[in-house]
Amino acid sequence: MSNIREVSRVAGVSTATVSRALSTPDKVSEKTLKKVYDAVEKVQYRPNMMAQNFRATRAWSLMVLVPDITNRFFATVIQGIEDTAQKNGYSVLLGDTRDSEQREAEYIRRVETRQSDGIIQLRPHHKGDPKPAEHLKIVNACGCEGTPYDCVRIDNVGASRAIVDHLIDMGHRRIGVISGLADNPHSIDRLKGYHQSLAAAGIAPDSSLITHGDFTLWSGLQAAGHFTRMPARHRPTAIFSMNDDMAIGALQGLKNASLRVPDDISIAGFDDTEYARFSDPALTTIAQPGYDLGRCAADRVLRLIEGDEDATADIVLPHELILRQSTGAHRK
Amino acid sequence: MSNIREVSRVAGVSTATVSRALSTPDKVSEKTLKKVYDAVEKVQYRPNMMAQNFRATRAWSLMVLVPDITNRFFATVIQGIEDTAQKNGYSVLLGDTRDSEQREAEYIRRVETRQSDGIIQLRPHHKGDPKPAEHLKIVNACGCEGTPYDCVRIDNVGASRAIVDHLIDMGHRRIGVISGLADNPHSIDRLKGYHQSLAAAGIAPDSSLITHGDFTLWSGLQAAGHFTRMPARHRPTAIFSMNDDMAIGALQGLKNASLRVPDDISIAGFDDTEYARFSDPALTTIAQPGYDLGRCAADRVLRLIEGDEDATADIVLPHELILRQSTGAHRK
DNA sequence: CTGAAAGCGCTTACAG
DNA sequence: CTGAAAGCGCTTACAG
Numbered sequence: 001m002s003n004i005r006e007v008s009r010v011a012g013v014s015t016a017t018v019s020r021a022l023s024t025p026d027k028v029s030e031k032t033l034k035k036v037y038d039a040v041e042k043v044q045y046r047p048n049m050m051a052q053n054f055r056a057t058r059a060w061s062l063m064v065l066v067p068d069i070t071n072r073f074f075a076t077v078i079q080g081i082e083d084t085a086q087k088n089g090y091s092v093l094l095g096d097t098r099d100s101e102q103r104e105a106e107y108i109r110r111v112e113t114r115q116s117d118g119i120i121q122l123r124p125h126h127k128g129d130p131k132p133a134e135h136l137k138i139v140n141a142c143g144c145e146g147t148p149y150d151c152v153r154i155d156n157v158g159a160s161r162a163i164v165d166h167l168i169d170m171g172h173r174r175i176g177v178i179s180g181l182a183d184n185p186h187s188i189d190r191l192k193g194y195h196q197s198l199a200a201a202g203i204a205p206d207s208s209l210i211t212h213g214d215f216t217l218w219s220g221l222q223a224a225g226h227f228t229r230m231p232a233r234h235r236p237t238a239i240f241s242m243n244d245d246m247a248i249g250a251l252q253g254l255k256n257a258s259l260r261v262p263d264d265i266s267i268a269g270f271d272d273t274e275y276a277r278f279s280d281p282a283l284t285t286i287a288q289p290g291y292d293l294g295r296c297a298a299d300r301v302l303r304l305i306e307g308d309e310d311a312t313a314d315i316v317l318p319h320e321l322i323l324r325q326s327t328g329a330h331r332k
Numbered sequence: 333m334s335n336i337r338e339v340s341r342v343a344g345v346s347t348a349t350v351s352r353a354l355s356t357p358d359k360v361s362e363k364t365l366k367k368v369y370d371a372v373e374k375v376q377y378r379p380n381m382m383a384q385n386f387r388a389t390r391a392w393s394l395m396v397l398v399p400d401i402t403n404r405f406f407a408t409v410i411q412g413i414e415d416t417a418q419k420n421g422y423s424v425l426l427g428d429t430r431d432s433e434q435r436e437a438e439y440i441r442r443v444e445t446r447q448s449d450g451i452i453q454l455r456p457h458h459k460g461d462p463k464p465a466e467h468l469k470i471v472n473a474c475g476c477e478g479t480p481y482d483c484v485r486i487d488n489v490g491a492s493r494a495i496v497d498h499l500i501d502m503g504h505r506r507i508g509v510i511s512g513l514a515d516n517p518h519s520i521d522r523l524k525g526y527h528q529s530l531a532a533a534g535i536a537p538d539s540s541l542i543t544h545g546d547f548t549l550w551s552g553l554q555a556a557g558h559f560t561r562m563p564a565r566h567r568p569t570a571i572f573s574m575n576d577d578m579a580i581g582a583l584q585g586l587k588n589a590s591l592r593v594p595d596d597i598s599i600a601g602f603d604d605t606e607y608a609r610f611s612d613p614a615l616t617t618i619a620q621p622g623y624d625l626g627r628c629a630a631d632r633v634l635r636l637i638e639g640d641e642d643a644t645a646d647i648v649l650p651h652e653l654i655l656r657q658s659t660g661a662h663r664k
Numbered sequence: 665c666t667g668a669a670a671g672c673g674c675t676t677a678c679a680g
Numbered sequence: 681c682t683g684a685a686a687g688c689g690c691t692t693a694c695a696g
Contacts, residue, residue, distance in 0.1 A: 001446075001467075003673055014683045019675055029681060049445040050391060051673035054382040055688050060447075061425070069414075070407040070606070078401055082428050086435070091442060092426045093393070096414050103418070110423060113381040114333075115392075135333075217610050248610050255612065274402070278549050278580050280587065280612045335689055346667045351691055361665060383689035387672050 002043040011039035022047070061091040062301060063107055063116040067123045069096045071215070071245070072273040073290050074122055077141055080294025081120055088302055090117075097123070111136060118301040120294075124185035125151070137304040141297035142288075144185040145314070150304065152296040152315045156186060159286045159319040160193025160240070163268050166284070166321060167238045168201045171330030172266065176209045176236030178223040178246050187212075190242050190270070209236050213246045220249025227265075228257035237265060237330050244269035244276040247283055247326070262328030272322055281325035289317050334375040343371035354379070393423040394633060395448040397439055399455045401428045403547070403577070404605040405622050406454055409473055412626025413452055420634055422449070429455070443468060450633040452626075456517035457483070469636040473629035474620075476517040477646070482636065484628040484647045488518060491618045491651040492525025492572070495600050498616070498653060499570045500533045503662030504598065508541045508568030510555040510578050519544075522574050522602070541568050545578045552578030556585025559597075569597060569662050576601035576608040579615055579658070594660030604654055613657035621649050 008015040013032060021028045021036035028036070039045070053059055062085050066074050082092045093116050095107035111119055118137035125140055125147040132138050132149060143151040167175050177194055180187040191210070198205055211226040213219030220241060227235055241247035247269035251261060259265050261281055269276055272287035296315055303309040340347040345364060353360045353368035360368070371377070385391055394417050398406050414424045425448050427439035443451055450469035457472055457479040464470050464481060475483040499507050509526055512519040523542070530537055543558040545551030552573060559567055573579035579601035583593060591597050593613055601608055604619035628647055635641040 004675095005673080015673090016675075016683060016685095017681085020682085023675080027681070032681080046441075046444045046446075048386075048673055049442070049447045050382070050386040050389070051688095052675085054380075054386040054672095054690095055674050057382070057688075059382060064426075069401070069410055070404055072402055072404065075402040075407060078426070079428060082401075082426060086438070091447060094396075094410070094414060094424045094426045096411060106418070109378075110381070112378045114378075115381045115423060217606055221610075248607075252610050252612065274549055275580075275607060278553075278584050280584065336691095337689080347689090348667060348669095348691075349665085352666085355691080359665075364665080380689055383672095384691085386674095386688095387690050389672075 001048075002045045003048065004045070006043050007036065007039045007045045010042055011035040057114070059115055059117050060089055061093050061116045062298065063093045063095050063111050063119045065095045065097055065104060065107055065119060065121045065123070067097055067099050069094065072275065073243070073271045073288065074142075076273070076290035077122060077294035077297075080291035080296075081141070081298040082294075084295050084298035084302070090302070099123075108132075108136075117305045120297050120301055125149075126183065126185060137301055139297045139300045139304065141293050142290075144189050147314070148312075150300050150313050152293050152300060152313075152317065154288055154293075154317055154319040156189035157193040157196070159270070159288075159321075160190035161197045162193075162319075162321045163240055163270070163284070163286055164194050164197035165200075166323070167240065167266060167268065167327065168197060168203070170238070170266065170327060172236075172238035173201075173203050173330075174206070174209065174234075174236040174238075175203075176227050176239040177211070178220060178239060178241040178250060179210060179212045180215050180242050182212055187242060194240060208234070213242075213249075215243050215246060217245045217249040220246030220251075221253045222249075224250035224253025224257075228253060228259065235265070238327065239265065239267045241267060241269050244271045244273045244279075244283055244285055247285070248275060248279050251279055251326075261326055263331065266327040266330075268327050272320075276322075277324070279326070284324045284327040285322050287320040287322050289319070292317055333380075334377045335380065336377070338375050339368065339371045339377045342375055343367040389446070391447055391449050392421055393425050393448045394630065395425045395427050395439055395443050395451045397427045397429055397436060397451060397453045397455070399429055399431050401426065404607065405575070405603045405620065406474075408605070408622035409454060409626035409629075412623040412628075413473070413630040414626075416627050416630035416634070422634070431455075440464075440468075449637045452629050452633055457481075458515065458517060469633055471629045471632045471636065473625050474622075476521050479646070480644075482632050482645050484625050484632060484645075484649065486620055486625075486649055486651040488521035489525040489528070491602070491620075491653075492522035493529045494651075494653045495572055495602070495616070495618055496526050496529035497532075498655070499572065499598060499600065499659065500529060500535070502570070502598065502659060504568075504570035505533075505535055505662075506538070506541065506566075506568040506570075507535075508559050508571040509543070510552060510571060510573040510582060511542060511544045512547050512574050514544055519574060526572060540566070545574075545581075547575050547578060549577045549581040552581025552583075553585045554581075556582040556589075560585060560589035560591065567597070570659065571597065571599045573599060573601050576603045576605045576611075576615055576617055579617070580607060580611050583611055583658075593658055595663065598659040598662075600659050604652075608654075609656070611658070616656045616659040617654050619652040619654050621651070624649055 269285035
């Protein structure tokens with residue numbers, strides 16, 4: 001592994017000149033430049049970024065804290081983050097927390113020890129979470145309203161209202177919900193939208209219509225059981241699942257119980273992952289701009305890191321209701 | 333941001349002693365230890381890993397080169413890598429190449445400039461690829477036979493044979509293939525297995541039965557069109573798709589053409605991602621040990637980095653044929 | 665058990 | 681335009 005001293009020796013100049021030739025070539029004469037470049041070529045010099053970064057006190061990397069990398073929606077957000085990071089010369093460190101607080105703490109420690117310049121957190125900030133240390137550059141992507149630091153998100157309450165309104169417009173009055181974990185802020189916000197829609201339509205809420213999963217395919221299948229086991233007249237005629245994966249899982253549960261979708265029961269998802277389009281029937285869902293959420297969040301941490309920014313931002317990106325075949329009119 | 337000098341000042345000892353107290357406490361007296369720990373606490377000292385790593389010439393990070401992070405199979409492999417890395421004190425740098433050679437080159441450059449200690453490459457090594465530089469610590473996960481450096485993989489030829497044999501056992505003789513890109517080594521190996529099975533059963537190959545996708549859901553849908561547009565008597569009675577995503581895409585194409593699976597046509601996938609179980613009908617497929625492939629590959633680079641190893645390894649992990657409802661007996 | 669000193673590979677203010 | 685020198689935060693061989 002050659003270093004700058006070796007280059008300077010071969011080129012017959014000082015290390016300072018080599019450094020300048022490489023970083024600020026217009027401060028160096030043509031002739032010297034050539035000598036340096038030739039020497040770089042000759043000794044196959046590659047700068048030692050560990051040394052460079054150490055000196056510059058900049059790791060040029062971003063830590064992404066993601067609950068579950070196999071979740072396609074999160075993977076899309078990460079693509080947005082990575083493209084932006086890459087474009088700005090930053091690397092992305094993967095922190096797959098698997099919802100473990102201990103793992104999350106370990107990753108955050110890496111940022112505190114300067115292995116990373118900033119954090120993008122993909123799980124929503126819970127009400128009870130401690131506020132992150134003042135000096136941490138952190139942005140929440142896919143968060144919720146009320147996050148006490150920078151946050152890029154959609155209007156979860158409004159999106160939820162849009163989808164429940166759609167179901168109500170189709171004539172449904174008994175609308176079931178497959179929520180995420182009860183204390184998850186996404187669950188809370190989307191449930192709020194659900195209740196707002198019911199209230200606006202004059203439909204009395206019924207807690208037996210609400211069941212909880214954990215955003216995985218499996219939990220969606222389990223959740224469907226809650227509804228299929230109900231006597232038919234109590235059963236909802238439509239279900240709002242808080243993500244596509246649980247909706248896809250539920251689809252299987254409904255079919256196992258010989259319920260036809262949407263003829264016997266409608267179901268809608270949330271996220272518009274690629275699989276939503278390929279389920280049978282294709283899912284009505286809310287399209288979240290995953291890639292853009294990642295891109296914006298990355299832009300934001302980068303500005304925090306560069307120090308261009310101090311005011312806390314709450315950026316809300318648009319969502320869109322996507323109508324497909326899994327929802328249909330209520331049939332008497 | 334406090335540093336070791338500040339700690340030494342507060343503790344009233346030298347920086348050397350602080351360093352020793354933190355890394356080799358048994359070389360330091362009890363009394364001094366306490367003074368140091370108190371000072372660390374008082375000034376909220378966090379070691380600067382950039383300095384530590386620079387001095388140790390070890391980045392403590394692994395670069396993962398992945399063609400597409402949204403592919404669930406790859407995401408699972410990455411979980412195996414990350415758990416192993418984490419356990420050994422390494423971070424994972426994400427290099428989502430999107431099949432771009434330019435991006436791949438940029439990521440490799442990061443390793444050459446010592447931002448990372450080693451590489452795990454998730455795309456298979458192509459015959460024509462240049463051999464990576466001698467000093468690079470690189471392991472191929474999910475590779476193919478004949479990779480000229482360390483490789484952890486399954487027996488793609490054998491797995492392909494297992495699935496095609498199954499279709500033949502069910503009475504199918506016209507077996508279509510949805511391959512990946514023609515020059516992809518996985519495509520090549522799996523096609524080889526397909527041909528071996530046909531030959532063993534005395535079935536003449538028919539190139540009109542082979543079509544190509546790119547391992548995405550969409551391309552599977554396109555590929556299905558190739559078969560549904562055929563006159564019925566030329567159409568295959570079973571299809572082997574080289575991954576689950578394309579099979580799921582194809583499922584939709586077959587349904588659009590009013591073909592029932594498996595009554596009119598059988599289809600099998602490859603990978604056994606979580607979605608294979610939740611498609612309708614659930615997919616017959618080959619289970620690849622994605623998590624273990626990642627774990628083994630990470631173990632391997634780690635050994636390369638630690639210098640415990642020099643012989644090139646070719647590690648083959650077991651696969652398994654998973655029978656579900658998407659394949660059935662051939663009906664006359 | 666402890667401290668003074670050197671050095672990892674780089675960059676930059678300073679002087680010429 | 682160029683070089684000598686200092687310094688980023690840490691560790692460790694050396695001497696005591």
